[in-house]
Amino acid sequence: MSAAIETLGVHVASSVRTDAPPAIVLDKVNKWFGALHVLRDVDLQVALGERVVVCGPSGSGKSTMIRCINRLETHQEGRILVDGIELTDDVRALDAIRRDVGMVFQSFNLFPHLTILENCTLAPIWVRKMPKKHAEELAMEYLTRVRIPEQAKKYPGQLSGGQQQRVAIARALCMKPKIMLFDEPTSALDPEMIKEVLDTMVMLAAEGMTMICVTHEMGFARQVADRVVFMDRGEIVESGTPDQVFNDPKTERLKLFLSQILRGH
Amino acid sequence: MSDITANTPIHGSSAPRDAPMATTGLIAWLRANLFSGWLSTAVTLLLGYLIVRAVIGIVDWAFINAIWSVPLSPTGVAQTQVCRDLQGAGACWAVVTEKHRFMLFGTYPYEQHWRPAIVCLLFIGLYIVSAMRRFWNWTLIPIWAVTLTAIGILMWGGVLGLPYVPQERWGGLPITLILATFGLAFAFPLSIVVALGRRSNLPAIKVLCVVYVELIRGVPLISLLFMASVMFPLFLPEGMNIDKLLRAQIAIILFAGAYLAEVVRGGLQALPKGQYEAADAMGLSYWQKTGLIILPQALRLVIPPLVNTFIGFFKDTSLVLIIGIFDLLTAGKTAIVEPAWQGFGVEVYVFVGLIYLCFCFAMSKYSQGLEAELNRHRRR
Secondary structure (H helix, E strand, O other): OHHHOOOOOOOOOOOOEOOOOOOEEEEEEEEEEOOEEEEEEEEEEEOEOOEEEEEOOOOOOHHHHHHHHOOOOOOOEEEEEEOOEEOOOOHHHHHHHHHHEEEEOOOOOOOOOOOHHHHHHHHHHHOOOOOHHHHHHHHHHHHHHOOOHHHOOOOHHHOOHHHHHHHHHHHHHOOOOOEEEEEOOOOOOOHHHHHHHHHHHHHHHHOOOEEEEEOOOHHHHHHHOOEEEEEEOOEEEEEEOHHHHHHOOOOHHHHHHHHHHHHHO | OOOOOOOOOOOOOOOOOOOOHHHOHHHHHHHHHOOOOHHHHHHHHHHHHHHHHHHHHHHHHHHHOOEOOOOEOOOOOEOOHHHHHHOOOOOEOHHHHHHHHHHHHOOOOHHHOHHHHHHHHHHHHHHHHHHOHHHOOOOHHHHHHHHHHHHHHHHHOOOOOOOOOOHHHOOEHHHHHHHHHHHHHHHHHHHHHHHHHHOOOOHHHHHHHHHHHHHHHOOOHHHHHHHHHHOHHHHOOOOOOOOHHHHHHHHHHHHHHHHHHHHHHHHHHHOOHHHHHHHHHOOOOHHHHHHHHHHHHHHHHOHHHHHHHHHHHHHHHHHHHHHOOOEHHHHHHHHOOOHHHOOOHHHHHHHHHHHHHHHHHHHHHHHHHHHHHHOHHHOO
């Protein structure tokens, strides 16, 4: 089975910091959408510098879980701590958390009425109160790192999907977050464009960014992840290193999922 | 017709050719749209005949057979028998020639008509300046403040050597423009606040906004004007008096605000949820998110219904006739009350209608230009 999931390249060295407190703690988190129990007793700890890939069938609650981390969804039971700060209804704590947690969405969510440069400088100027020139230099630096500096004056509608997603990554990075959340970043892209986005994410991982990534790209998981977490029907079923999860699945559900993924390859 | 190029490559792909004449240009358009079949041809000819007849009739009535002025008797009464003899075959534009100053300025003192005339020009200037995007920053506030003060000084007088003219004597186009401009200038920000409030999570604000919108939308504007005119004074303490025009203005602002609020709310709803989420995820505060991300996009989305409502309310100002305020339309109506001019309503309404048409069409055209410009980011 291991041969069927190819890696994108050399496995990125681990940058887990065991000396620092965990970046994210989910402690017995439960969430309901009305009567539907979408997250059941989710326990997860992510260390600083760790890279976690979350996979699972659709409807398993993976997106809901990471959206709870920056409170785009609210959990009903349990505790979530980000960088030591607990997520509650306190607005100021929430703003502090959101400043340090960057998110990349499946549908990019760039602001269509602003240029690429303005998209990237918006948050630094208005949230971090950076002067405009400084913010623009920062934005150009990150746009260069994601390899699209020449598009800075264009509008999102003029870019391809892969380019837009890279801009979204640059936009999130401009806030210099401690943690990056990726919610199926390549699921809305054409196959030719998936590679350019994954390359950007690998580069990010190599720099030691704490990442939680919900994705179906198993090759990426193999190359980058310190830990793979498999979720099904709202609970974490198995978790372990990519080797353990892909080569040695212990539960029937994971075996079924892997066989379905492989059939698709 | 152009020749097929001779250097067609041997391996099959041919260079592009000009389209044959019958499928492009005017002839092709006519064939496709007007004469595409027997039925279409018949309808085209019938409608063409009707249109030509109508146009000839209108040109006859409005220009060829029209009378442009009538003599005045020694006592200053217009001798309109000449017009009446036409019996509708031609327009009697003399009513406009004679009465246009009354229709435009109402009962304002005759010698002081230059003041409301300048006021109308100031309003038009204000619209033009406000419409230009390069003034869309804080400089608009002093521009408006200065212009509106100048308008107030000109209309009221009493200072700078201008004789005082009480509000009861104001009328005509300045009244329409005052009611429309102040009405929409205050109603629009109010509507944005109400629309945002209706989507708020705070129950008190949400209920307040819902009640406001539903109550106001539930009554006709006429009844609201009537209530404002009659009931307001009952609720106010003794001796305190808000003048009639202000009461009508407040009623129009509240009414327009409710309708515009629903239009804005439509725009807020149409915006994809991802935009709200991306703004939240970046840590923007509520007002930063609303001002930088949400409103610029939501308002662009609803420019057509917004302008629609603006145009509608511009004309709804004519309803203030119910409380005895002389706007443009009412002044027009009153102009033909005089026995000499009775019965020439058509010419008066055409004249007044043309003035409304100028303003409303300008708004419409402007909105199209604005839409095209603001949505440039959507074009690839």
